[in-house]
Amino acid sequence: MTMSLDGYVAGPNQSVTNPLGEGGQALHDWAFAVRTFRKMHGMEGGTTGPDDEIVAESLQNIGATIMGRHMFGGGQGPWGDNPWKGWWGDNPPFHTPVFVLTHHGRKPLEMEGGTTFHFVTEGIQVALERAKKAAGGKDVSLGGGADVAQQYLTAGLIDEMEIHVVPLLLGDGARLFDNMGGRQTSYERVRVVNSPAASHYKYRRKN
């Protein structure tokens, strides 16, 4: 996940037309500039170098993905007759089973390229169990957003965190680390790579 220096993963006033909030798009400038990310999302060109290597590294060994309803998109409430199929077009960049946490069930949605969205209404523990099973020994990636990350952090279920910190103060918005009920956790920094655009961290839980 990409976070501003002041801890936000999206700017203020998020909406269906502006899902990253005011100023939030700038969080991802570093990713949109690099070749591997652009290729994942069907765009040409892009730079190579440390930022690109980090994106490539983050894709290795992912066997399943978990995300919240807000990240999947399509507004709130029941799905309706012509339901939303995600932000990512016919061939989403996940290429794994994706477990979407929602209060509103629906049938699995099979897309091109190996991505199938499964809609889980039984909460974070069940989503994790299903994702682990689907991953077949590979890693389960938590895609976001902040609210889902907080639920898993508070439950002590995050083993590793990959965080990209960009030198921007958003001033307001959705925080990554919030509502954790005072849970204190120590992490060991496994790796850090710095580029002018971002600091790329990988942390592993110690306790």
Next chain:
Amino acid sequence: MTMSLDGYVAGPNQSVTNPLGEGGQALHDWAFAVRTFRKMHGMEGGTTGPDDEIVAESLQNIGATIMGRHMFGGGQGPWGDNPWKGWWGDNPPFHTPVFVLTHHGRKPLEMEGGTTFHFVTEGIQVALERAKKAAGGKDVSLGGGADVAQQYLTAGLIDEMEIHVVPLLLGDGARLFDNMGGRQTSYERVRVVNSPAASHYKYRRKN
């Protein structure tokens, strides 16, 4: 200032006897371990290496210091007959004029080693003007705490930030970046030094 990965500069439930809050002391383990910091605070021993060099660097070219009443300590309200003289003993580690923002005026307090505490009741702008004048062309350092930092950030008066990020989730407490009223600012990373204990950033404002 030292900040946890989740953005806190102190843990929850700060008090006069526990000014850094629950778990907050761990933020400063990296500093207490190094020679230059220990020497500043009258302690022997300590390590050398990158963490130590960062402390030494941060002391260069400081001509005056600003801090909030909470960081100076002594509780809230009027100062009383036997007023608090700070946490740091007779020879505080600042060795410059220190401008303490407070709602309660008192006479300047001259300590050993070049530290004189001046108590400013006219707000952050006046404190900055006085500190700049006292610094005589050197830098004005903002010592803390978070509330004072937020006031200066919101007013657009912070040119550079030196932030030490430690791999710890405190889960609750006093945030460094909060209450900024949606002000969005871009920074350029001037320098980063990583040690196992912390990532030491220096940022310069771009807009």
